[in-house]
Amino acid sequence: MKTICIQPHQIEEILVKAGVQPTLQRIALCRYVLCEANHPTADDVKAWAQDNLDKVSQATVYNTLGKLVEVGLLKSFRFPHSEKIVYDQNVQEHYHFLDEITGKLVDIDTEEVDVSVTLPRKYKVNGMDVIFKGIIKERA
Amino acid sequence: MKTICIQPHQIEEILVKAGVQPTLQRIALCRYVLCEANHPTADDVKAWAQDNLDKVSQATVYNTLGKLVEVGLLKSFRFPHSEKIVYDQNVQEHYHFLDEITGKLVDIDTEEVDVSVTLPRKYKVNGMDVIFKGIIKERA
DNA sequence: ATATTTGCAAAGCCTTTGCAGGGGA
DNA sequence: TCCCCTGCAAAGGCTTTGCAAATAT
Numbered sequence: 001m002k003t004i005c006i007q008p009h010q011i012e013e014i015l016v017k018a019g020v021q022p023t024l025q026r027i028a029l030c031r032y033v034l035c036e037a038n039h040p041t042a043d044d045v046k047a048w049a050q051d052n053l054d055k056v057s058q059a060t061v062y063n064t065l066g067k068l069v070e071v072g073l074l075k076s077f078r079f080p081h082s083e084k085i086v087y088d089q090n091v092q093e094h095y096h097f098l099d100e101i102t103g104k105l106v107d108i109d110t111e112e113v114d115v116s117v118t119l120p121r122k123y124k125v126n127g128m129d130v131i132f133k134g135i136i137k138e139r140a
Numbered sequence: 141m142k143t144i145c146i147q148p149h150q151i152e153e154i155l156v157k158a159g160v161q162p163t164l165q166r167i168a169l170c171r172y173v174l175c176e177a178n179h180p181t182a183d184d185v186k187a188w189a190q191d192n193l194d195k196v197s198q199a200t201v202y203n204t205l206g207k208l209v210e211v212g213l214l215k216s217f218r219f220p221h222s223e224k225i226v227y228d229q230n231v232q233e234h235y236h237f238l239d240e241i242t243g244k245l246v247d248i249d250t251e252e253v254d255v256s257v258t259l260p261r262k263y264k265v266n267g268m269d270v271i272f273k274g275i276i277k278e279r280a
Numbered sequence: 281a282t283a284t285t286t287g288c289a290a291a292g293c294c295t296t297t298g299c300a301g302g303g304g305a
Numbered sequence: 306t307c308c309c310c311t312g313c314a315a316a317g318g319c320t321t322t323g324c325a326a327a328t329a330t
Contacts, residue, residue, distance in 0.1 A: 021329065023285065042320075057287040080218045080269055083295090083318065097263055106310065114258040119248070119272065123237055126274040129220055132259065134266040161304075163310065182295075197312040202295065223320090224294070 006034045008090075014056060018071040028053050029064050033074065034089045039105045041084040042123065079105070095130040146174045146229075158211040167266070169204050173214065174229045177243045181224040193223065218230050219271060235270040 006014065011030045015022040032048045033040060040048070042061055049056040068074035075088045082097060086105065095115075096109040103111055108130075119125060155162040157200045171237055172188045173180060180188070182201055189196040208214035215243065216229045220240060226245065235248040235255075248270075259265060 021284065023329075025286075029269060054326085055287085058320090059288075060286055063285075066321095078220045078223070080216065083218070083223075092160070097259075100266065110265075112260060114256070116254070116256050117272075118254040119237075120252060123248075123272065124274045124277060124279045125237075125272050126240065128183075128272045130268060130270050132257075132263065132265050133263045133269045137262045137264060161309070163304080165311075195312085195329075198295090199297085200311055203310080206296095 012135050018073055020067055020071055025053075025056050025065075026064050029056065029061065030068070030073075032067065033065070033087060036063055037087075038088070039077075039086045039134055040047050041082075041086050042086065045087075062086065075118075093127070095132065097132045097134070097136070101135055106136070143184075154213065158213055159211075160207055160211055162215055165193075165200050166204050168193050169196065169201065170208070170213075173205070173208065173227060177227075177229070179217075179226045179228055181222075181226050183224065201204075228258070233267075235272065237272045237274070239276050241275055246276070 008088070011027050011034065012022040014034075015030065020026065020118060029049065030044060032052070034046060037044065042058075042065060045065065046056075046058055046061045049061060052103070065074065065076070069087070071078045072091055073089075075091050075094070076081065077086050077088060078097070079086065079098070081103075088107070090107050093110055095110065095113060097106045097108050099105075115130065117128070151174065152162040153169050154174075155170065160166065162177060169185060169189065172192070173185060175186065177188070182198075182205060185205065186196075186198055186201045189201060205214065205216070209216050209227070212231055213229075215231050217226050217228060217236070219226065219236070221243075228247070228250070230247050233250055235250065235253060237246045237248050238244075239246065255270065257265070257268070
């Protein structure tokens, strides 16, 4: 299931709770990053900002994304198919599915998939990153 | 199980079979990349070359690695924990285990692990990348 | 008033590329 | 001879950083 979208008016509150100064730029960027965007890269965020805001510098985009990751409002991923860092408002543990046709990433909640893993005993597994690759059949 | 190490004297033959001109530099680099090295980055290869060979340029290192990947003698990976491309002489499908203490990567053959996956029908999975993270207990 | 944050520009890191010279078939 | 490869240097793409001006508490 999709994560419930955060409402814009809640953003300031969320930032404060997370211990982040709710500056105008951060609130604005969060509107995109925490609500609208889907696996944006820093570039995507910067492009959105240029189209929708008066002016936000690249440094602020990176600083903000970094800060949001730091306080746990955002997760950052680096995937094999791209050299860019992608950000994800889904901070729960989850997997990803890469649509090989569109290049789009889809979050796969851990409940959505049955993954059972058994490794030799010497490996103590603390976590696993999984990215599925394939195509998505859009028919219901 | 570990991939059988390719013997140095076979390298020229292997390159020719793969349709790659067996130049001195390539043979030398392959000695490291296909035999000794373990998940080297381009930097690692360059460092080894500087220590062990007369002179190999950075361009040749990258060109050679690229060519080897192109002909299927090497696989390249990009992992979440590093921004560098790592190369792997194991060209079979396999997973990886990242030792969180040493930072070392270990190949996990698909037979070594029991992974069963079920995704909703709409997802047609063509492949999956898996990297386990944790620690390796060295006792037998 | 003091600590943060922003914006600009420059630097950093890894990888790719253009091109002239050199080596292999 | 002709084509591919090598090495040098420069460029490219993404991210980080230094620093002064602006902003928040």
